[in-house]
Amino acid sequence: QHCFRKSEDGFLYCEGLRVQDVMNQVEKRPFYLYSKPQIARNFEAYREALEGLRSIIGYAIKANNNLKILEHLRELGCGAVLVSGNELRLALRAGFDPTRCIFNGNGKLLEDLVLAAQEGVFVNVDSEFDLDNIISAARIAGKKVNVLLRINPDVDPQVHPYVATGNKNSKFGIRNEKLQWFLDAVKAHPNELKLVGAHCHLGSTITKVDIFRDAAVLMVNYIDEIRAQGFEISYLNIGGGLGIDYYHAGAVLPTPRDLIDTVRELVLSRDLNLIIEPGRSLIANTCCLVNRVIGVKTNGTKNFVVIDGSMAELIRPSLYDAYQHIELVSPPPSDAQISTFDVVGPVCESADFLGKDRELPTPPRGAGLVVHDAGAYCMSMASSYNLKMRPPEYWVEDDGSVSKIRHGETFEDHVRYFEGL
Ligand code: LLP
Numbered sequence: 001q002h003c004f005r006k007s008e009d010g011f012l013y014c015e016g017l018r019v020q021d022v023m024n025q026v027e028k029r030p031f032y033l034y035s036k037p038q039i040a041r042n043f044e045a046y047r048e049a050l051e052g053l054r055s056i057i058g059y060a061i062k063a064n065n066n067l068k069i070l071e072h073l074r075e076l077g078c079g080a081v082l083v084s085g086n087e088l089r090l091a092l093r094a095g096f097d098p099t100r101c102i103f104n105g106n107g108k109l110l111e112d113l114v115l116a117a118q119e120g121v122f123v124n125v126d127s128e129f130d131l132d133n134i135i136s137a138a139r140i141a142g143k144k145v146n147v148l149l150r151i152n153p154d155v156d157p158q159v160h161p162y163v164a165t166g167n168k169n170s171k172f173g174i175r176n177e178k179l180q181w182f183l184d185a186v187k188a189h190p191n192e193l194k195l196v197g198a199h200c201h202l203g204s205t206i207t208k209v210d211i212f213r214d215a216a217v218l219m220v221n222y223i224d225e226i227r228a229q230g231f232e233i234s235y236l237n238i239g240g241g242l243g244i245d246y247y248h249a250g251a252v253l254p255t256p257r258d259l260i261d262t263v264r265e266l267v268l269s270r271d272l273n274l275i276i277e278p279g280r281s282l283i284a285n286t287c288c289l290v291n292r293v294i295g296v297k298t299n300g301t302k303n304f305v306v307i308d309g310s311m312a313e314l315i316r317p318s319l320y321d322a323y324q325h326i327e328l329v330s331p332p333p334s335d336a337q338i339s340t341f342d343v344v345g346p347v348c349e350s351a352d353f354l355g356k357d358r359e360l361p362t363p364p365r366g367a368g369l370v371v372h373d374a375g376a377y378c379m380s381m382a383s384s385y386n387l388k389m390r391p392p393e394y395w396v397e398d399d400g401s402v403s404k405i406r407h408g409e410t411f412e413d414h415v416r417y418f419e420g421l
Helices: 021-023 035-049 066-075 086-095 110-119 126-141 178-188 207-230 256-269 280-286 316-322 411-416
Strands: 004-005 012-014 031-035 055-060 077-082 101-103 122-126 145-150 192-201 233-238 275-276 287-299 302-307 326-328 338-344 351-363 368-371 393-396 402-406
Touching: 004 233, 012 021, 012 101, 021 031, 021 287, 021 368, 031 035, 035 055, 035 066, 035 256, 035 280, 035 393, 055 101, 066 077, 066 086, 066 326, 086 101, 086 110, 101 287, 110 122, 122 192, 126 145, 126 178, 126 192, 145 178, 145 316, 178 192, 178 207, 178 287, 192 207, 207 256, 256 275, 287 393, 302 411, 316 351, 326 351
Parallel strands: 031 393, 055 077, 055 275, 077 101, 101 122, 122 145, 145 192, 192 233, 233 275, 302 338
Antiparallel strands: 004 012, 031 287, 287 302, 287 368, 326 368, 338 351, 393 402
């Protein structure tokens, strides 16, 4: 069962709590509200799906880098996928086992690769210069690095172009024409590199598992080719990218089990360890951005609900034209008229919208309004534009109590950057 549900009494609940009651209890500003048990349920779905396979679930920290959430996922048994030195440092601080961490990226810095080499994390090779830096890092750290080749499989993930990564002209990974060059380069550096596997990541918000299957078929062929040259590689990393049901309109989307089942036989046939890198499908649906209605207005043919949250806290609608479901947390007054609204924030940009053309009962001032599925790529992409300052985060604990899991940023935090200059 899902953590956020509208009950028959017309109130939105997070686990056993009315979101309205949580609003009355915490700061009067937009905030993120998570369910801790939902995070565990989402992880469990992956863990169960992977039974019978040797595997690593590498949670993509970029989706949500709250330290409390990272610690929770680590306790549950997760590994981590990192794309910067600071994500690596945070993963270490959260206690992740470095040998269950994977360092990804097309522009990894030498100093960060040195840390990765020292700690013994897997490193994905993205380009010629990247390989060069990994070799240098291995020498500086005095450690052999376990590497996977990130192969660009040229598979169309059928998603928004900004979140497609495995197509031929993308900036990520190695094209097959160059595979032999990389194998020769790895062979020439036996003291610095150990090739342990192959990686691909197709993109994000993928809602058809056939796409993963097509990529996995290509990848095991590459693995056969690489093994035929004497490399003893044992890891297939198929990346992340499973989409979620943002629309809340009753569609049936593939589950973690559907994803794993579509590649299971391939993985077993080559006796491989499977690495997956889920971000969104682990964390997105565990959270809502909770906002207050400031007022309602009409201009021309458009009706607007103006809320205190904005593109600063949640940029996905503005950046990718993404749909995230919006609803009121309490029953509207019985005479509230239903109209079509754009739900907008107070930021000085016309790109500042959370939802367009939404049918909603006209909300009274001060009403609570949530944007669903805000656990992934919302807080981690938030900014302090217009000095909105990043919001606080709370979660509902297993025992039903509410705890703060990140302080909201304040005006004083901003002013502090100028002290002593
Ligand atoms: N592995 C790699 C190498 C990635 O680049 C990504 C995401 C993931 C794993 C995790 O993918 P997920 O399971 O979360 O789909 N900001 C965009 C999404 C960007 C995804 C970037 N890469 C959004 O808000 O939709």
